[in-house]
Amino acid sequence: MTMRNAFLLLCCFLIGLQSCGQSAQQQLHCELYEAYVDDRVADWQGIIGRMEALDDSTAEWQRELFLARYGYIGYLLGNKRKDEARDELNRTIHALRAVQARFPNNAAFYCLDACFHSYQISLSMVQAPILYPAHQAAMRKAERLSETEPLLAFEQANMYFYKPRFLGGNKRKAIEKYQLSLSQLSSEKCRSCCWFELMVQLFLLKAYYETGQKDDFNQLKAELVQLHGSLNWVDGFLNSKVLDD
Missing domain, CATH: 1.25.40 (Serine Threonine Protein Phosphatase 5, Tetratricopeptide repeat)
Structure with missing residues (x-):
């Protein structure tokens, strides 16, 4: 085998390994x-x-x-x-x-x-x-590094959503931040099977539910069911709490 052929074989092998790894990740x-x-x-x-x-x-x-x-x-x-x-x-x-x-x-x-x-x-x-x-x-460190990181807006939304009002909680501001996170995610090359995007959408759905925004709630829920199936468990999520009273 010539040196050139050996080099080409090695390149093909490495490309194959990379492709295999990407397939496993997906x-x-x-x-x-x-x-x-x-x-x-x-x-x-x-x-x-x-x-x-x-x-x-x-x-x-x-x-x-x-x-x-x-x-x-x-x-x-x-x-x-x-x-x-x-x-x-x-x-x-x-x-x-x-x-x-x-x-x-x-x-x-x-x-x-x-x-x-x-x-x-x-x-x-x-x-x-x-x-x-x-x-x-x-959060401040993350914001200094990248204001467009979707996780930043997501966690900001969570803080607005779960904080008591007297500590700065504001569910309508949470909605804005969830929407921003989704907008930033859409600009990324999100993989197919993007479970995190669905999770942010479900948190947004919960925020619509808890603020009584029925039209936005019904529209988003219909879109999610069309894309992901019945999601029968979502009603339980809408009434769930991470923090105990």
Whole structure:
């Protein structure tokens, strides 16, 4: 075999490996979406384990991995499995620190940091005076790095939505931020099976529901059902709370 042919064979092999890796990532991404749509988020733990097993250290894949962890921890909290949520949250935050060190200029990881701080606050309101400043510091860092990061607007929306009014909560402002996050997501090259986009849409739907915006609620719900199927479980989500009264 000539040197030229050996070089071409190596190139083809490397391209094949890259294509195989991308195919595996897309499959896992779609499994997350399908489980979400079918109300099988309990299955995410196993899918996340397979995502980790790919051993892809790129910023893009790590963002997808931590987003999935965020969604899974939200599922645990929503189902009152607080001890499991706390354990998963501690592991996730520890892992996130290493990724932030590798990608110090990536706004998404600071947004995720803030999102996980919000979960910590929901688990222990007495620690809010300690955790909230760390949450805000992560948000400010993310905003300095990229004002157009969809996760930034999403977490800003969550803060407006879940804060009490006397602490600055405002569900109509939350709607504006959810809409902004969706607009920013639409400008990205979002994969097919984009479960996170659906999640933001569902939070927007919940905000319409709780502010009595019936026309916007009915229109968005009809669009989601047309795109994703019956979503029979959504009514339960609309009446759910992350924070206990």
